[in-house]
Amino acid sequence: MVRDGLDLALAGLLHDVGKLYGRALWGERDERLPDRTHTAYTAHFVQKEAELFRKAGLDPDWLAKTASRHHEGWRDRPQYQPQSPEEWCVALADTYASQEREEGGQGGSPPEVPLQPPFSQLRLQGKEGRDGGYLPVGGGGRVGLAPGALYPEASVPMGKATYGRLVERLEARLSEMARLSLTKEALLLNLALAFQEALSLVPADTQSEPDVSLYDHLRLTAAIAHALWLYHGGQPSVEELRRDGEKFLLVVGDLGGIQGHIYRISGAETGVGGIAKRLRARSLEVSLAAETMALGILRSLGLTPLNRILGAGGKFYLLLPNTKEAQEALEEAREAWGRWALRRGGSLIPNLASLAFEGKEFRDFAGVLKALHKELAQAKLKPFPFLKKTEETRGEALRPCAACGLRPALKDEPGSLCPDCEREREVGGLLPKRDRVGFFPDGAPRPFFAFPSLKVALEDGPGAVHVFRAELDFRPSAVPTEAKPLLGHLPRVAHALKAQGVSLADYTAWAREEGLLEEEEGGEDRVLTFGELAALSEGAPYLGALMLDADRMGEAFATGFKREERDLATPSRLAALSRTLEVFFATEVLELIRNPALYAGRLGWDALKARRKGERYPLIYSVYSGGDDLFLLGPWDVLLDFALDLERLYALFTGHEALTLSGGFVLAGPSLPIPELARLLTRAEKAAKEAGRGRLFLFGQAVPWAHLRNLRQEVEALRSDLRAERVSRAQVYRWLSLWRRFWGQDMNEGERMRYKPLLAYALRRVRERDKGAWKRYMGLLDHQGPAWRYLPVWVQWGLYLSRKTREEPLEVKA
Known part of the structure; x- marks a missing residue:
């Protein structure tokens, strides 16, 4: 019987x-098993869930053998050595995916060793990560991956009981799957979803370097096995499989011009014309465009999202078979997505690059990525390579859209928008009411994003071929599903x-x-305008804007795992690092906005402070948060x-x-144009x-976080002091004037010290009011x-908190 790629992907996903x-059963004897190796337990798992696999069209006996026979080096246990081509395919995929450890491990995998964070092996700026491990089972009934789970603890009580709880959770998910009618692809993605929950916080290997999760290892093995099987056309011999060559194609997709596209709302002002809704919808469109491009390429080759091995923030990496079909699929995607971008004004530029490599090069995956990035740099030098003449980019002269300024407006009248910007307003209004994204070949419910390969709507339903859930929700589904928190957070009237x-x-x-309403409809679900957010600030009614970026992440991926004796940057490690970082920016950031009480103990808040933050933090508007950066708006003090x-x-x-983290904070009036x-x-x-x-730039100065906290x-x-009139505003402005006069300019040390007698003289007024102050x-x-060094920061912060009327912020003047 000829096996398809999904069969091999399932065997790869299950192999460990x-x-x-x-x-979970460490040290116990189970009479149903021939031995206590993990391979025996894998085979037993498949047989125990035989009906689930049989309903999806799989042969449980074949699957049990193929998944468990993946150790070529186990000479004294030939029953677990690969024999058939399918078994060799999984064994090779396991070897390629586990370059961070050596062959062996027949002695078992003791349960006391916790999973170390992927950051622990990074060496940056002469520093290494701290020791610690993850707790797979936590307080409040948490079992497995959930918001607040990926924080390493110094002491981690691991053992059989912990693994027993994870087994219970996994088997509960399997019972839910058994009640569904699942295709092979849906079963594969449901198992991956269940493994993401149960196996993301336990190590793949407890005997050497336990910093790669079992989930990351299984997922990558499935991807490699699927690509390798497709390369050979589904009917290889063992000899052909074992003979190495450039069988793999690593693809990077990158959307250029993201920030310019999101912020380009020409002629519009914040809080006017539904911009609060449209801005978040535009940011979502960028994320969905990258995801849809990747999903479309994978679907065209019969692959699944497991072969998207890295990605976030408008960039993705795909592992494909190095075949003629794959190359053709990439060329078709380049042209289809390029023409889509041109029709929309060319503000987003889709770039695709690829690199063929051999199986042995998984050991130097950092080198493969470096070579791929050179190919991407070359691709960016020639955007829209399919164009033959300039005339192809020209369109009919029509009134430009009043919002984006790039596409023709629907009507030839002032203020008219193009169809895309009209849709953004609809999508933005729906975002607070939706918790998933559906991908449709045809018949998507309106409003939807019409991408080249698929239509994408803010709901699933009949016809959906893939679904993203906006939260870490791991419940099984009849439709292939992933947990992808892409929808962000929009503050509402509630x-x-x-x-x-x-x-x-x-x-x-x-x-x-106050003149803050743009529309009367919507009730408690209405999205707050930027004018409302500014008015909800304590003190002066300003809108705050925050942009943060993770420092040294490029260095971390490029050289952070490099050692003199060897490079630790294996594909599993890089995937684990990417996924963990994405969890922080896509999940933890939003959870801190929506449910700050979850972090009260970790951040040392008392009940009163936690309640206050729980009332105020949901007023924050996430323009985007994912990859390794974020952009937030909200009441400035919040x-x-x-x-x-x-x-x-x-x-x-x-x-x-x-x-x-490094970033900038700006205080602005709610009518300041988004591009500015x-x-x-x-x-x-x-x-x-x-x-x-490691600084935040605000009120004209870059302040280290530790100083800013003080x-x-x-x-x-x-x-x-201002409220109690122990200090006057005039006095405070005098301090600020002295700082700017002597420290805000380029002076020598002696000249700068002249501020001291003048300040001491000014402070006499404070002494007359209150000696303590x-x-x-x-x-x-x-x-x-x-x-004194950062006086403009805390003085202006305090002044704005004490003010009830708006004046022009100093940063906007600068």
Whole structure:
């Protein structure tokens, strides 16, 4: 019988599942098994779930043998050595996927060793990650992967009981699958989903370097086995399989111009014309475009999303067979997506590059990636390579869209939008009510994104061939499904009601009186305008904008695993690093916005502080958050406190001193055009990185996070003193004037010290009001102290918190 690629992918995905059971039953004798090897447990697992596999059209006996016979080096256990071509395909895939460990392991896999974070092996700036491990079972009934789970602990009580809980969760998912009618592809993706939940926090190997999860190893093995089998056309001999050659094709897809595309809303102002809805919809479109391009290429070759081995933030990496069909599929995708981009004005530029490589090169996967990136750089030099003449890019002269300025408007009248921008408004209105994304060849429910290969809507339903869930939801589904938190967070009226403690009627009356409403419909589900977000700030009614980027991630992937004796950058490690980082930016960031109480213990909040953050953080608007960066909007005071908490959370998440966040914060009026806001943020983020990374640029200065956290206390003290009139606003502006006069300009050290007598003289007024306050502020005479060095930051922060009216923010003036 000829086996298809899905058969081999399933065998690859299952080949080491026996490790879970071997650890759960460590030291016990099971009379049903011939021995206690993980391979025996794998075969037993398949036979125990035989009916599930049989219903999907698989032969359980064949599957049990193919999945368990993958150890060529087990000379004294020939029953687990590969014999048939299918068994050799899985064995080779296992070898290619597990370059971080050596052949062996017949002695078993003891359960006491926890999974180490993928950051622990990184060597950056002369620093290495801290020791620690993940807890697969946590408080509140958590079992497996969930928000708040991927934080390493110094002491991890692992053992048989922990693995027993994971077995229970996995078997509960299998029972749910058994009630569904599943195709082979749906079964494969459902098993991957269940393994993601149960096996993401346990190591693939507990005897050598336990920093790659069992889930990441199984997923990559499945991808390699599928690609290898397709390369050979489904009927190879053992000799052909074992003979190495350029059988694999690594593909990178990259959308160029993402930020310009998202921010290009020409002629529009924030908070006007539904921009609060459209901005998030536009950001979502970019993410979905990259995902759809990848999914379309994979589907055209009969592959599944498991062969998308890396990716986030508008970029993806696919593992394909190096065949004529694969090359043709790439050429078709280049032209189809290029023409799609041109029809939309060319603000997004799809780039595809590929590199053929041999199986042995999995051992030097970092080198393969480096060579692939050179190919990508060449591809970017010639965008839209299918074009033969300039005339192909010309269109009829029509009125441009009033929002994007790139595509023709629907009507020849002022303010008219193009169909895409009209759809963005519809999609943005639906986002708060949706929790999934469906991919349709045809018949997608409106509104949908019409991409070249598939139509994408904010729901599943009849006709959907693939589904993304917006949360880490691992329940089985009859449709192939992945957990992909792409929809972000949009603050709604319901969040404002909770934050303000008012009724819908009172809030609506207030918003109408303030002139903040763009539309009257929607009730508590209506998305808040940027004007409303600014008005919900404490103190001056400004909109805050925050852009953060993970430092040194390019270095981490390129050279972070490199050692003098060998390169540790195996494909499994790089996949684990990419996936873990994506969990932080796509899941943890949004969870901190929606449910900050989850992190109260980790961040040391008391009940009052946790409740206050739970009322205020949901007012934050996520423009995008994924890959290794984010862009958020919201009430300015909320966003600054959120930034401090997020930075602390990231430090705990990575456990690596060299892995920091850098970014910029801008205070702006809600009518500031989005392109200008983006320009200011980009400039601020650049200033933070140029000052040494690990900083936030705000109020004109790049401040290290540790100093900024301490300065937050100065802000509260100043705010209290201003309220109690222990310090006047005029006094504070005098400090700011002295700082700018002597420290905001290029002066020598002696000239700068001239501020001290002038400041001491000014502080006499404070002494007349309150001696305690005077003593505290005399500390500003210490010119080396953070309070003086970063005085503009905490002083302006405190002044804006104490103000109730809007003045032009200083950054916008700069």
